[in-house]
Amino acid sequence: MAKLHNIPPEELERQRQYALKVREILSVKYPTAKPLAYVHTYGCQGNVADGERIEGLLSEMGYDFCDSPESADLVLYNTCAVREHAEDRVFGNVGKLKNYKKDKPDLIVALCGCMMQQAHVRERIYKSYPFVNLVFGTHVLHRLPELLYQTLTGGKRVVCAPEGFGEIAEHLPVRRSGGVKAWLPIMYGCDNFCTYCIVPYVRARERSREPEDVLREAREIIAAGCREITLLGQNVNSYGKGNKSELNFAGLLREINALPGDFKIRFMTSHPKDCTHELLETIAQCDKVSKHLHLPVQSGNDRVLRAMNRRYTRQQYLDLVADAKATVPGLSLTSDIIVGFPGETYEEFQDTVSLVRKVEYTSLFTFIYSPRKGTAAAELPDPVSHKEKTRWFAELTAVQEEIAANRIAESVGKTYTVLVEGRSKTDKSRLAGRTDGNVMIEFAGSPEKIGTYCEVRVTETGKWTLFGEALPQSDTE
Numbered sequence: 001m002a003k004l005h006n007i008p009p010e011e012l013e014r015q016r017q018y019a020l021k022v023r024e025i026l027s028v029k030y031p032t033a034k035p036l037a038y039v040h041t042y043g044c045q046g047n048v049a050d051g052e053r054i055e056g057l058l059s060e061m062g063y064d065f066c067d068s069p070e071s072a073d074l075v076l077y078n079t080c081a082v083r084e085h086a087e088d089r090v091f092g093n094v095g096k097l098k099n100y101k102k103d104k105p106d107l108i109v110a111l112c113g114c115m116m117q118q119a120h121v122r123e124r125i126y127k128s129y130p131f132v133n134l135v136f137g138t139h140v141l142h143r144l145p146e147l148l149y150q151t152l153t154g155g156k157r158v159v160c161a162p163e164g165f166g167e168i169a170e171h172l173p174v175r176r177s178g179g180v181k182a183w184l185p186i187m188y189g190c191d192n193f194c195t196y197c198i199v200p201y202v203r204a205r206e207r208s209r210e211p212e213d214v215l216r217e218a219r220e221i222i223a224a225g226c227r228e229i230t231l232l233g234q235n236v237n238s239y240g241k242g243n244k245s246e247l248n249f250a251g252l253l254r255e256i257n258a259l260p261g262d263f264k265i266r267f268m269t270s271h272p273k274d275c276t277h278e279l280l281e282t283i284a285q286c287d288k289v290s291k292h293l294h295l296p297v298q299s300g301n302d303r304v305l306r307a308m309n310r311r312y313t314r315q316q317y318l319d320l321v322a323d324a325k326a327t328v329p330g331l332s333l334t335s336d337i338i339v340g341f342p343g344e345t346y347e348e349f350q351d352t353v354s355l356v357r358k359v360e361y362t363s364l365f366t367f368i369y370s371p372r373k374g375t376a377a378a379e380l381p382d383p384v385s386h387k388e389k390t391r392w393f394a395e396l397t398a399v400q401e402e403i404a405a406n407r408i409a410e411s412v413g414k415t416y417t418v419l420v421e422g423r424s425k426t427d428k429s430r431l432a433g434r435t436d437g438n439v440m441i442e443f444a445g446s447p448e449k450i451g452t453y454c455e456v457r458v459t460e461t462g463k464w465t466l467f468g469e470a471l472p473q474s475d476t477e
């Protein structure tokens with residue numbers, strides 16, 4: 001794989017100059033208080049990480065942030081193209097802004113992210129949403145200062161979504177939103193072309209950040225007091241291909257594990273075809289790496305896996321799971337599954353059900369197949385009705401619930417080290433965190449414990465959540 005270049009420092013400096021110009025314009029336009037930006041990100045954690053960089057850039061340009069579009073001077077939707085449902089929500093929410101714009105004609109409406117990388121979406125926005133001021137694609141996120149400057153000064157709509165092989169913009173400002181947890185992208189794009197997936201078309205070719213850039217950002221995150229770093233990439237197991245450095249993903253994990261500080265490391269997503277025994281040993285040996293592996297299987301049937309272009313068989317996947325369980329004691333496994341891939345029969349779907357029973361995942365992210373325009377699978381005949389697929393989905397969900405209930409019941413009486421993330425969403429008197437295996441756990445405790453690690457003994461269980469009590473003096477901070 002040819003190494004794709006980082007965006008040159010001169011270009012990033014040019015953008016910083018635009019940021020200063022925007023800041024100046026805004027300080028004249030809003031002389032008494034900073035203008036407010038409302039940024040909403042849809043989709044995966046990779047998009048959330050992009051959103052944090054967008055907010056970093058907006059902050060550099062002089063914006064403050066608000067929690068609702070009603071009070072904003074700039075509304076930015078960072079969109080996701082992976083599922084139809086998310087696209088529909090974006091169009092619905094953008095439509096609502098038309099009325100806000102009537103009351104506040106200076107309101108800037110901006111759209112970016114994966115959806116904007118698709119020509120048919122840009123066309124629809126151009127025709128049906130004339131009040132949208134700025135549209136930009138995934139390859140020009142770093143050019144937001146220049147594009148916003150053009151929007152503020154040109155009086156015309158600005159659209160910039162070039163095709164690209166993808167470049168990496170280092171040293172962008174980041175406004176982190178995860179509290180004690182931080183996202184750290186280590187690579188971008190994807191080369192795998194699973195036939196149902198739009199990502200390789202909207203996020204371009206796979207490219208990895210150099211280890212020194214990843215480690216620099218990891219040090220910044222630790223210094224800022226974050227206690228959990230999640231390394232992000234569409235396929236972290238192929239990290240490093242084409243880099244100057246020869247460090248692979250296992251090597252990168254070891255380097256981050258060796259950084260001083262009291263923190264945990266998670267990562268996602270792992271493509272099974274690239275998951276090596278070396279990586280499993282690294283997970284087992286590195287004390288800061290969570291014993292949790294998200295290993296998307298998508299289907300348990302060989303014909304469907306071939307049609308999806310996943311490049312592993314059911315048996316290879318099961319062998320990998322056996323190796324993972326043997327190498328990493330207590331490993332928590334989670335997965336993604338697509339129900340009702342075009343042409344899938346009920347018998348083939350049963351192979352997925354039996355695989356789920358064999359593996360006994362901690363949790364599953366199950367989706368009914370959603371056709372994505374421009375992908376190979378969208379062209380395949382799809383005779384099974386949505387109603388029928390919904391029945392299969394319910395069947396698989398029931399199987400997983402039974403497995404999860406058994407696993408959760410086994411947790412009663414056990415003690416887990418938990419990073420306290422905040423208060424429980426359902427009962428503010430309780431604290432909430434996750435076990436190393438990524439299961440939610442709630443317990444009574446004072447808010448000073450937020451951001452620390454506690455030892456928590458499980459006393460009872462809910463459907464998806466554990467409940468417990470903090471052991472005395474268990475705070476490891």
Ligand code: SF4
Pocket residue numbers: 190191192193194197198199200234235271
């Ligand atoms: S590995 Fe497959 S499913 Fe994942 S992003 Fe790449 S193409 Fe999409």
